[in-house]
Amino acid sequence: MTKPTRFPLSMRLFHWGMAALMLAMLTAGLLMVKSLEPWQLNVLNLHKAFGLLALLLVSLRLVNRLRQQLPALPDSLPAIQKAIARASHYLLYGLMFAMPLSGYAMQYFAGRPVEVFGWFRLPAALEVNIGLYSLFREMHGILALALVALIMLHIAGALHHHVIRKDKVLKSML
């Protein structure tokens, strides 16, 4: 059985849909912690609600990925680069889970129920725990920067394959 040369449509949709969502979430997050403008509250509430959506999407995405045949990396790629590629994808998945989970945890321990598009609210602790709030608040910030760095590496890797190695790795996700 030969491996496919392109990612299945479901995986491409998850990839680009979540790419757009993550870009929007990271941008919103970095702006809203600084801004005193009237839109801040709206963006803050949307950021939290979309965080739940991101957690649902990445869960479905992981289940979907485990059921799919993935295109193989080019045989010509050195083993070390293959290992780095694999590790970076594990890390990306890890961060895609850790971001919404740490975000929700900081809200939970600060005693702030998350309102999801005015439909329902996620529960929060009845009594605030400032120490655990701080742990998850700092984690959320550090992981966000780690995710930005990893996305840059991911993009650089894709461009390296396309422009320098001139292989089909980038095209397999288009």
Added chain:
Amino acid sequence: MMQPNTLMLPALLTLLLSAGSAAAKTPPKVSAQQFVDLQQGNSLFAGFRRAHAKGLCVSGEFRSNGELAPYSSASLFKAGVTPFVGRLSIAGNNPTAPDLKAPVRSLALSFSLSRTEQWRLAMNTPPVMAVADPHTFYQQIQAIQAGPEAIQQFFAAHPESSEFRTWAAQYKPSGSFAGETYHSINAFYLINSDGQQQAVRWALMPTVTADTMAFDGDNALQQEISARIAEGPVVFNWVFTLADASDDENNATKAWPASRRQVNAGQIVLTGTAAQLESNCHGINFDPLVLPSGIKATADPILRARSAAYAESYRRRAKEQFQGALEESSHD
């Protein structure tokens, strides 16, 4: 070498002054971090709130008479009793500042209604703000820190501060936290079960007067209220003022006419006090934008700026406390 610098000084000053007067029109935008930096000042009190650092925890209950229930679906406005954790405080960044020197006194409340419904309230003695947006407020704090002359100049350049100044001129601090009136300052919307929206402000109105101060020293107000509550509950009436269609709910510098309809929703009853570091109010961020169903934020730019500024202050002190706790446990 000195000569050119000395000559340039007047030119620089002129430039700075003209920049200053231009800023009075459209103030430069400041970030939440700059704002909290300014509040925190040059002396850092690690682990404490950056604003209203000195305070004590109170506990008590809201006895709702049900009068506000037609206006808001928030569960605590049904007739009944809802407990709260609160905090009485004075303005400033210093957790050991003398109580009687602070120009502003505050009462904050936290209603933990359920796992999905929380309400935090942060109320102050002035009924209005001197300015209408956070960037001008930043300049006001700069002027306050610069001294009496600077604040007079600031007020002169900001006619929107007139109602605040009128209030400040006649305001006589009470001899007790129990004798003050605490205002929401910003307006909010009440939403009832039919989805109808009503802009409101509220105030906690005292039921006692305290013209003379029985205590002195840096902790006079804290000692007074602790002694008073030890003898019996301290009661405020929670009075809501309902805006008319002609009132601007988005301008915190303008009070609404006294003729507006008022609804007394019930009584806020303080029944206990505790030192802030020994009780549960210290961990709470009294961000007034943590709202239950049935209450919504208006577009008031001052109100809208509070979440980000409170969050930055909370993040800093939480981190200091967390790191301190880590250090302590590593010494064990």
